[in-house]
Amino acid sequence: MAETKIPKATAKRLPIYYRYLNILHDSDKNRVSSTELSEAVKVDSATIRRDFSYFGALGKRGYGYDVDSLLKFFKKILNQDKLTNAALIGVGNLGNALLNFNFHQNSNVRISAAFDVRPDLANTVQSGVPIYPMSELRKQLEDQQIKIVILTVPESVAQNVTDDAIAGGVRGILNFTPLRVSVPTNVRVQNVDLTNELQTLIYFLDHYNEEE
Amino acid sequence: MAETKIPKATAKRLPIYYRYLNILHDSDKNRVSSTELSEAVKVDSATIRRDFSYFGALGKRGYGYDVDSLLKFFKKILNQDKLTNAALIGVGNLGNALLNFNFHQNSNVRISAAFDVRPDLANTVQSGVPIYPMSELRKQLEDQQIKIVILTVPESVAQNVTDDAIAGGVRGILNFTPLRVSVPTNVRVQNVDLTNELQTLIYFLDHYNEEE
DNA sequence: TTTTTATTGAAAATTATTTCACAAATCGTC
């Protein structure tokens, strides 16, 4: 299924490249060099060339990369040529902000269902997305073939909710709770831990001052 | 200032350890092994021991680590024994959610000032945090000695706002916009790019199936 | 006390990622 496993570090950069290629495309630029890309995305140009080279020879020496064909290529690679549905669980403070933010503006991902325990939220529509009670979680995930869940519930219920989602066939979880949830090996968790990010930032400021 | 530069990968894990040590402390456990820690934070136990060893011999062979002294140590290292003030710029959708979320519950970071261009927001208080007009940005950052900014403005103004914040003395930026902002080398940017995270997750599901 | 079991800390090995540096290819111009 994969084109001989790309390094993870590279995979994490692909969306960054993809995004900037879209910007170039929208401004009718049709060529770009690794140096120019480097300045925009803040990744070393050699790293960019190396990253691209895992997918074959995408550029032309002495010329650079053709924006349109590169864009088309990455769109395919990132599955952005199809719409991907995701579910959001926990329509609270953060969940609402994410619902309201239209991921679909920037990417081909759409939150197509949301879930919450609160009875007053059940069967309402928030920012155009239907909210279901938790009792329908499994059925909706299965019916809508949803493989990706955004988890914005309180930490205390995160593991239980995760287990339920996985029972419903979910394969990827974007986890905003601070809990490192346990999942089977065929399920991928991407943690977004905002408190951590702040603490890490503070650590770097205190300990890695004025260099690099 | 630093204890002979710790690897970045290690630095990023410190808040995760710190957080779990607090949980152990609160449940009156007074010792913990790297294996137990490993299960909770989902980091290999050898990596944990390696990480800790950069700070010296913190544990006892055949025994493990003393929760309280380890906690005290990391609290110091992470500067969590003092309160750190941060500013939030852009009180919109996401900014509001972050304001509402009290980082201070989980860490010694507090949003002490927020800023927005919208005139109707200026000089109001949201979730206990005063909102200032952008004209006061520089003065407030300087007066309050704020070194950290959470950036939740639209992408189109991200660079300008960043420049202003840096002019006000800011040294670290938690950047929620998709723009990779340009900053001088003595300023640190931590990017939180949610669209990217989703796309990366999709990529991993499609290309790194059932293993590792 | 002695033995067994648990567990760290550190050196070494391994694996992953980034960066250097340059030959080869291509473009645009004369």
Add this chain to the structure above:
DNA sequence: GACGATTTGTGAAATAATTTTCAATAAAAA
């Protein structure tokens, strides 16, 4: 069609991070 300027793609080197391994030590059990 040759020339100079660019810019890729990639070996090789450098750097970073993880994992293996095991001697040393502490606690618990015998």
